[in-house]
Amino acid sequence: MRTYSGHSNAKKSNELYRTNLAKGQTGLSIAFDLPTQTGYDADHELARGEVGKVGVSVAHKGDMHTLLDGIPLGEMNTSMTINATAMWLLSLYIATGDENGVDQAELSGTTQNDILKEYLSRGTYNNVPKWNPINICSYHLQEAGATPVQEIAYAMSNAIAVLDAVRDRGEVPEDEFHKVFGRISFFVNAGIRFIEEHAKLRAMGRIWDELGRDRYGVTDEKMRRFRYGVQVNSLGLTESQPENNLQRIVLEALAVTIGRDARARALQLPAWNEALGLPRPWDQQWALRIQQVLAFETDLLDYPDIFEGSKVMDGLVDELVQGAKAEMAVVEEHGGAVNAVPYMKAALVESNSRRLGRIESGEQIVVGQNKFASTEESPLTADAEGGIMTIDPEVERELIDEVRKWRSERDQAAVDEALAALADAARDDSINLMPLSIAAAKAGATTGEWSATLRDVFGEYRAPTGIGDAAVTVDDVVLAGLRERVEQVSDQLGRRIKILIGKPGLDGHSNGSEQISVRARDCGMDVVYDGIRLTPAQIANSAVQEGVHVVGLSILSGSHMELIPNVIEALREAGVDVPVVCGGIIPEADAPKLIEAGVARVYTPKDFELNRIMGDIIDLVAAKAGATAVA
Amino acid sequence: MNANPPDPAELGRRLAARDRTAAPAALNVIEQTGERHAADVAALLAEVAPEKLGGDAPGMIVGVTGPPGAGKSTLLSELVAKWRERGKSVAVLAIDPSSKRSGGSLLGDRARIRVEPGDTDVLIRSTATATRLGGLAPATREAALAMAAAFDVVIVETVGVGQSETDIAELADSVVVIVQPASGDVLQFIKSGVMEIPDLLVVTKSDLGAPATRAARELMGTVKTLGSHTPVLLVSSLPPSTGVDELIDTVESHHASLDLPASRAEARRAAALDAFVHEHGERGLRAVGGRRAAQRLLAEPSPTPGLPRLVELLQDAAGY
Known part of the structure; x- marks a missing residue:
């Protein structure tokens, strides 16, 4: 705990x-x-x-x-x-x-470590035997929009890539290979559909056991146990009515603890207010108390596996195992996980874009966000x-x-x-x-x-x-109006609307910026995706060199008040006079200050309607072009 | 975008004087399409035409093309770094396909090439193919020829294998085709004659070991059988890279052995024809007497003039 x-x-x-x-x-x-x-x-x-x-x-x-x-x-x-x-x-x-x-x-x-081959094959496992040097992290896969099948398949494919590399380097003696296999642990995510999520973990356990036995010849059953830690989903946490996140977190915690055969070895829960900003010690204490109630008050830990013999659960697991194996075969066809990175990345961006599309259209309900959105004033966020x-x-x-x-x-x-x-x-x-x-x-x-x-x-x-390969996932009819506007304004400009999307600062959470990029393309814009970890000077340089009409910034680390004004200043110094919009985990209270610093529009996590954001962007570019034409 | 857009001819003159800070604004002008902007584009290009420069633009135009996932961007990043180490200024025109459904595009190469923001001797410009076939964007030819006035090296990067090399071959002084080990595409295309043999073949990801060496060996064999002397190189562009210096040496020596005026004249003629067809369509072409007639017309003047003059030739013949 x-x-x-x-x-x-x-x-x-x-x-x-x-x-x-x-x-x-x-x-x-x-x-x-x-x-x-x-x-x-x-x-x-x-x-x-x-x-x-x-x-x-x-x-x-x-x-x-x-x-x-x-x-x-x-x-x-x-x-x-x-x-x-x-x-x-x-x-x-x-x-x-x-x-x-x-x-x-x-x-x-x-x-949690990605410098994989370095680490495993150079004998760390012998020096600090109780340390798990590699943690195959599928947590971020789900945060990136993976479906359960994708999360299983890509996590397993990554593990295969690591293990194959270690085996092929030949530095680990054959009779010690089971030690390497046994020291691999996973860090997974658990989402709100908690029955299916639980089935996902059982499916991972089954595939891992098979891999150990069939692909790597690990005979010791204990060494083939699927070991994982969990951080439950923060993608599904909302900024609107954030108190609802608490029950989401409890249900997600159930997903990874409810059946003994696939129970997490370590569990950490996010705080209810993660989507708003940094949790306080009290918020973290509340997260810890959830675990303590589960462990010490309920009878959760009193029974053997409660799904043993369940036809429904077994059926669900079978389905996921089959789906995941099929997807693993596709990764294999792409030459294994290392070569398939662009493929996997594009598939994830696509899944996430589909998910957002479903929320936008109301097909997938998010309570307090796209349904039951009216609310009383919350005393929790009143300070x-x-x-x-x-x-x-x-x-x-x-x-x-x-x-x-x-x-x-x-x-x-x-x-x-x-x-x-x-x-x-x-x-x-x-x-x-x-x-x-x-x-x-x-x-x-x-x-x-x-x-x-x-x-x-x-x-x-x-x-x-990988975003370049992501397919269009939104209905053409929905986008027709926006596309027409883009054509009109582009015609007026003489060039297609070109937008620069980038992330200043050090946080690597690129989902938001990727989704904005994909949607802007689907609306007909030329999108220069500048990537992550950019200095203000780099963003300004890209804006100049690419001749963009608008700049979109995404920041989730909470450093927007320092970084965004720096970027605006760098753009001004470089002589770039175009509208700047920004989005991310930005508290409502900071928005006016950013507008004052020169940002044209600020989007917080509650702005889930991408098409509305696109409409704004087109209007901003059009207004700028109009002003220029008049001048 | 600024309240007072810079004068196109002035931008052209600054490029001709090798003022590379003029390049982004110059590209903003060159990339404009539509009749309203044609005069601006011509005014700029006239300043970097051979008549004005007193000869061909001095920069090397290098085409780099290959299938998606072959490792182009990573290689490009290394090429830029190494050419900078040699004190050369480098412009990269990175071209990606546009979505047929929306007309928009996702241009992700920039994120993969690390440049010093203060270094005005490197320019990365991403453009989309729009509705064109052949892997080039509407203004790539004009842009590359203009950039060659100010930069030592102009890299034109396109995606594709099979047909897209024809366009880039007309444009670039040297064409490098990237081959990914364990993918038989390029080999098959060359064998079947779908694809002309480029100036240079590069097998990437040599860090993979055996598959890369095998791919290189097979390519060498095929190229030889077809009676060509095209070099086949093996590189690994993952840092620390290997083989990239050798690649640069090979490109430079290929360039030195070229008949540059002839190669550039061909590029300008192709660009003029392309621009004309883009503006006036097949109808315009018929008014000139067809594609062949247009090509003959463009080949007449010697030496071949700059782009704006060539386009005028076609327009005059069509009676526009």
């Missing part, structure tokens, strides 16, 4: 963890801020506005010591939701444990902050000062030497980077320095966006 938490600096988060443990939490799920997750120190340009926001900033071993101060590491099951910098944060964790006299063999937990936590902007300044101070006070020569050794090792495929990372951690290197060292060697891979 744990809640995903952390904010501001190490000291404040440490206080939070201690309080949570005192409240009955049994593990840690560390939320890092976006700069830490993506490998930048607080004083990097890209980190601006994001420091300490969605999690804690951990720049070096000093921070890790503070973060874990007084917490018995040997007894903790720790989850780190982190990809790119997983190896580094695990190194800091181990270094901290070492310096506190905790043996590596005692540490247990999970890092000045709107029922969320706001981080003092001062935190960022303090952390910038702190990391600079850290760098000036450490033994620079030792750090340089450790990073040079890391760089050398990274160029050599056969060397395990883990011990060198631990050495760098002990020498006092920072998160940004470790990442920069590896970025220099490996370069930066820009993943395919």
Whole structure:
């Protein structure tokens, strides 16, 4: 039982963890801020506005010591939701444990990690045997719009890609391969259709067992057990009438706990107000209490598997298994998960676009959003902050000062030497980077320095966006009016309406911007999709070079008040005089301030009608063109 | 978009003087379609025509084409980086297909090419094919010829395999076709004669090992059987990339061996014919006496003049 938490600096988060443990939490799920997750120190340009926001900033071993101060590491099951910098944060964790006299063999937990082959085949599984280095994360698949069949199929295909790669590298002896298989865990999502969601998990268990036995020859049944942790769906949480999210979360929690044969090993629940902004400690406590009620008050855990022998459940599982296997075969045809990334990505964008289309048309009911939308004033969001936590902007300044101070006070020569050794090792495929990372951690290197060292060697891979292949999913009739408007205005401009869509800041949640991109294309616009993690200067440069008529920005990290005005300023400096619209997890209260800063339209999560947004965009471009023509 | 749009001829003159900051605004003008804008486009292009420049625009025009998923964008990102390391200025015209149903397009290549925002020596411009076949956008030819006045390297990237190379071959000085290992498309097209052999064949994803080497070997064999000397290269563009420097060397030496005036004259003639047909349709073409007659007409003047003059030739002949 744990809640995903952390904010501001190490000291404040440490206080939070201690309080949570005192409240009955049994593990840690560390939320890092976006700069830490993506490998930048607080004083990097890209980190601006994001420091300490969605999690804690951990720049070096000093921070890790503070973060874990007084917490018995040997007894903790720790989850780190982190990809790119997983190896580094695990190194800091181990270094901290070492310096506190905790043996590596005692540490247990999970890092969500994507640098797959590196990790598994270089023997990490032997050094920290209780750590699950790889977590096949299908959570984000559902957040990206996956149907249950897609979620199963893509998660399994990813796992196959990892396992095949490790096997083919031949560095793991055959008789130890079952250990690698057994250390793979999954991180899945659970949605509101909780019966089918439960069937999904049973289906995953069945396929995983078969894969282990048939494809990888794992004979030990225990090693073939499907192990997974859960974060329930935040995609379905709404901003309107947010109190309804609580019952959604409870039902989703049931999906992953109701049948013993497919019960989650670790569960974390979001707070009811996630769609509004950052949850406060009280909101997180409420999320923890849900789990405690389920576990200690109900009889949920008293029985063996309650679906044993259920024809309906078995039928549902059979159906999902069949569907998933068919989809896995398609991925295989595309050359396996690695080569099929563009295919899978396009399929997900399509599913999500279909889902949004159903909500828009009212075919899929979302209570409080597209149906039963009238509401009494909510006392939960009545306070000045709107029922969320706001981080003092001062935190960022303090952390910038702190990391600079850290760098000036450490033994620079030792750090340089450790990073040079890391760089050398990274160029050599056969060397395990883990011990060198631990050495760098002990020498006092920072998160940004470790990442920069590896970025220099490996370069930066820009993943395919996949959206170009997404099919039209909305009825032509519905779009006809918008298309006609686009043609008219384009004719007036002499060029087709061209829109730039991009995400400033560090958050990687690209669903919103992808959906806007796909719909804008379906309305007839030329859409330049600029991708994620962009600096204001990059966005301005793209707007100039592409000659766009309008700019759309998406931001979900809560840093819009810092970043959006920066982008507007950069556009002005670059001489781009076009309307800017923005959307994301933006509290209602911030909208007027953004408009004042020069944004033409602000869209919050309650604006689910994409066609209305498209209409606005066309009007804005037309108004601008009209004004220019008159001038 | 600005209250006072820049003067098209002035933009053309700035390009001719290798002022690359004029490029985006120049492209905004060139990409305009419709009669209302034709004069502006012609005024700009006249300034970068060979008559005005005193010869062909100096930049290399390199076509890069291949099927979807072959690794074009990743390779492009590496090509841009390496050419920049060599001190060359680079313009990329990335062309993606438009949706037939909506007329709109999703242009995602930009997201995959990392450039320094302050570096005015790199330009990435995404355009859509609109209703055209053949992989080029309506103004790509004009745009590429104009960019070649200001940039050292102009890369035109198109999607497709089979037919789309013809158009790009007319336009580009050198054509690079990207081949994805384990996909037999290109090999089959070359064998069957559907596709002309390009100047350069590149097998991507050499990090895959055996499948890539096998694909390269098969291609080399086929090319040889057909009596061609087209080089076949293996690259891995995933960082740290391999083979990209060699690819650049090969492109540059192919370019050096070209009869550039002849190649550019062909590009301009094709562009003029294309622009004319786009504006006046098959009807206009019949007024000139058909496609052959139009081509003969364009081939008459020596040396071949710039684009605006060539289009005028056709319009005069048609009596417009």
